Amino acid sequence: MPGTLLIKNKIKKFNKKINITGDKSLSIRWVLLASQAMGKSKAQNLLMSEDVLAALDSIKKLGIKVKIYKDHCEVFGNGINGFNFKKNLTINARNSGTLGRLILGLLIKSPNKIKLIGDRSLSKRDFSRITMPLEKFGAKFYYKKKNNLPLSILGSNSVKGINYLENKGSAQCKSSVMLAALNSSGITSIKAKKSRNHTELLFKHLKIDIKVKKTKSYDFIDIKQPKEIPAFNYQIPGDISSSAFFIVLTTLADDSKLLIKNVNINPSRIGVITILKKMGANILLKNKKNYRGERISDIFIKSSKNLRAINCPSALNSSAIDEFLIIFLVAARAKGISYFKDIAELNQKESPRLNWGSKILNMMGVRTKLTKNSIKIYGQPNLEIKKLITIRNYLKDHRIFMMSTIAALTCGGKWKIHDKDSINSSFPTFLTVIKKLKNKKL
Numbered sequence: 001m002p003g004t005l006l007i008k009n010k011i012k013k014f015n016k017k018i019n020i021t022g023d024k025s026l027s028i029r030w031v032l033l034a035s036q037a038m039g040k041s042k043a044q045n046l047l048m049s050e051d052v053l054a055a056l057d058s059i060k061k062l063g064i065k066v067k068i069y070k071d072h073c074e075v076f077g078n079g080i081n082g083f084n085f086k087k088n089l090t091i092n093a094r095n096s097g098t099l100g101r102l103i104l105g106l107l108i109k110s111p112n113k114i115k116l117i118g119d120r121s122l123s124k125r126d127f128s129r130i131t132m133p134l135e136k137f138g139a140k141f142y143y144k145k146k147n148n149l150p151l152s153i154l155g156s157n158s159v160k161g162i163n164y165l166e167n168k169g170s171a172q173c174k175s176s177v178m179l180a181a182l183n184s185s186g187i188t189s190i191k192a193k194k195s196r197n198h199t200e201l202l203f204k205h206l207k208i209d210i211k212v213k214k215t216k217s218y219d220f221i222d223i224k225q226p227k228e229i230p231a232f233n234y235q236i237p238g239d240i241s242s243s244a245f246f247i248v249l250t251t252l253a254d255d256s257k258l259l260i261k262n263v264n265i266n267p268s269r270i271g272v273i274t275i276l277k278k279m280g281a282n283i284l285l286k287n288k289k290n291y292r293g294e295r296i297s298d299i300f301i302k303s304s305k306n307l308r309a310i311n312c313p314s315a316l317n318s319s320a321i322d323e324f325l326i327i328f329l330v331a332a333r334a335k336g337i338s339y340f341k342d343i344a345e346l347n348q349k350e351s352p353r354l355n356w357g358s359k360i361l362n363m364m365g366v367r368t369k370l371t372k373n374s375i376k377i378y379g380q381p382n383l384e385i386k387k388l389i390t391i392r393n394y395l396k397d398h399r400i401f402m403m404s405t406i407a408a409l410t411c412g413g414k415w416k417i418h419d420k421d422s423i424n425s426s427f428p429t430f431l432t433v434i435k436k437l438k439n440k441k442l
C-alpha cells in the first residue's frame with residue numbers, strides 16, 4: 001500500500017553511530033534572515049525538508065535569488081525589506097507554522113496585498129496570535145475565515161517599534177515580532193515567556209542591536225532597527241527534535257547503544273533530555289562545543305530497563321514542546337503514573353497532539369486520563385502488544401507518524417501506519433536512519 005508503513009517485528013539490538021539532518025528551526029530562520037542580508041549567504045547542512053523548501057520557495061517568489069547545491073545552499077539577499085515582487089502574490093507555507101508566522105513579520109511594509117496559504121493542517125491553526133501584534137505595527141490583515149489561513153497582509157509605509165507581551169511561550173510569535181522589528185524605526189520591546197531563543201542568538205551573531213534581560217519566567221528583549229544585516233554563512237547543527245525519536249528508540253529497545261553526532265543542545269530545546277533522564281534514561285552528552293551562541297554535542301544513549309514515572313514540572317514544557325508525543329511513549333513503559341500539566345498548547349500543533357497522543361496510547365492498551373491541558377499516563381513496564389494497530393494520521397502530522405513507528409518498533413504488535421509522506425515536513429530521512437540501525441553491516 002503506498003504511503004503506508006507496515007511493521008510486524010520489534011527492532012533487534014543495535015550499536016550504531018548516526019547523523020541527524022539539520023535543525024528545522026535554525027534552517028527556516030537562516031533562510032529568512034539571509035533574505036534580509038546584503039549579498040550572498042551560504043548554509044551547510046540546511047534541512048532539505050518540505051518546510052524549509054517552502055521557505056526557500058517563498059523568498060524566491062519575493063524576488064530573492066536562491067541556489068541549491070548538493071552540499072550547500074546560497075541565498076542572495078537585497079538587504080532589509082529588499083523584496084521585489086509583482087501584484088497578486090500568493091505565498092504557500094504548506095505545513096509550516098514557523099514559516100507562516102515568521103514570514104508575516106518580514107512583510108509588514110509590503111505595499112501590495114500578499115496572500116498567505118497553507119495545507120489542510122496549517123489552515124486549521126490559529127493565526128490571530130501573530131496577526132494581532134503585527135497589526136500594532138500598522139499592518140492590515142484580511143481573513144476569509146476567522147483567524148485561519150488563507151489570509152492577506154497589506155503592509156504600512158511608516159512602521160514604528162512596538163511594546164509586545166508574548167504570553168504563550170511561543171517562539172514563533174516572539175520571532176515574528178523580532179523580524180518585524182528589523183523593519184521598524186525606533187525600538188521594539190518584547191516581554192516573552194520562555195521559549196527557544198535561536199532568533200535572539202542569530203541577531204547577536206549578526207551584530208544587530210539586541211538586549212536580552214532574563215528573569216525566571218520571562219525574557220525582556222529590546223531591538224533597535226539595524227541599518228543593514230551582513231551576509232552570513234552558517235553550518236546548521238543536527239535537530240534535537242528529530243534526534244528525540246532515536247533517543248527514545250534506543251531507550252526502549254533491548255540492550256542497544258547509539259551515538260548521535262553533532263546535535264544542537266541549546267538549553268531552550270533540551271527539555272526532552274532533562275525529562276527522560278529524570279525518568280531513568282541513560283543519556284550522555286559528549287564533545288560539547290559552542291557555535292555562534294548555540295551549544296552542540298554528540299548524544300550517547302544506552303537502553304534502559306528501569307524507567308520510572310514523572311510528575312513533569314511545567315517549567316520544562318516550552319523546552320520539550322515538540323517532544324511530548326515521544327515522551328508519552330516512555331511514560332507508557334515507565335513504572336508508575338506520569339503526569340504532564342499545562343500542556344494545552346500541544347493541541348495547537350500540526351494536529352491536536354495531546355488528544356492524539358492519548359488516543360494512540362489507549363489503542364496500545366495503556367490507560368490515560370486526559371483533560372484539556374493535562375494527561376496522566378498509567379505506565380506498564382512489561383507492555384507487550386499482541387494485536388493489530390492501524391494509525392490513520394488524518395492531518396498528516398509528521399510527529400504522529402514517527403511516534404507510532406517508534407512505538408511499533410519497541411512495544412510489539414502489528415502496525416499499519418498511514419501517511420508515511422508526512423515525515424517530509426521535518427525529517428525526510430527518518431525511515432532511512434531506521435534501516436541503518438537494522439543493517440548489521442553499517
Ligand code: S3P
Pocket residue numbers: 024025026098169170171172173175196321322
Ligand atoms: C518553533 C516554535 C514552536 C515549535 C515549532 C517550531 C520555532 O512553536 O512547536 O515546531 O521554530 O519557532 P510555537 O512557537 O507555536 O510554540
